[in-house]
Amino acid sequence: MTDETKTIDVIMGPYRGHRLTVSAADAESAVNNHWATDPNAVSEPDHEPHPPLSEAERTEALTSATTWAQLQWDTAQQVQPPDPPPPEGGITRDMQGDEGGRYTTRSTKPRRTE
Numbered sequence: 001m002t003d004e005t006k007t008i009d010v011i012m013g014p015y016r017g018h019r020l021t022v023s024a025a026d027a028e029s030a031v032n033n034h035w036a037t038d039p040n041a042v043s044e045p046d047h048e049p050h051p052p053l054s055e056a057e058r059t060e061a062l063t064s065a066t067t068w069a070q071l072q073w074d075t076a077q078q079v080q081p082p083d084p085p086p087p088e089g090g091i092t093r094d095m096q097g098d099e100g101g102r103y104t105t106r107s108t109k110p111r112r113t114e
Contacts, residue, residue, distance in 0.1 A: 008036040012058075013065025026068070034058075035065035 006027035010018050012035040019039065022030070030036035034053055053061060074081070 007039055009039050010036045010065070012036075012061055014069040015065070030065075030068070033064040034061040035068075 004024040005021050006024050007019055007021050008027045008030050010016055010020060010030070020036075027036070027038070031038055034057060073079075
């Protein structure tokens with residue numbers, strides 16, 4: 001199965017000023033998070049391609065763009081994300097093995113004593 005790709009114009013963050021080809025999901029997320037625009041979107045010539053952002057929206061968009069760029073870098077460098085912490089009050093498992101010679105199985109039949 002092939003993933004659909006789209007082209008975006010990055011207007012904020014580490015890839016600012018570049019046109020990138022990304023997955024359709026990443027493209028939609030970038031446009032919705034206000035750090036990229038769709039170059040193929042049809043808009044009226046008198047309107048700006050992207051509405052002005054408030055300072056809070058701008059900070060959030062920059063954070064989103066930087067997080068996405070770092071994820072791409074980590075993926076390319078094969079950096080594994082840290083394991084999530086165990087749930088509080090959740091079920092934990094005892095991963096210690098049985099003592100030597102005491103491994104039991106379900107199909108063990110009791111010995112006959114006659």
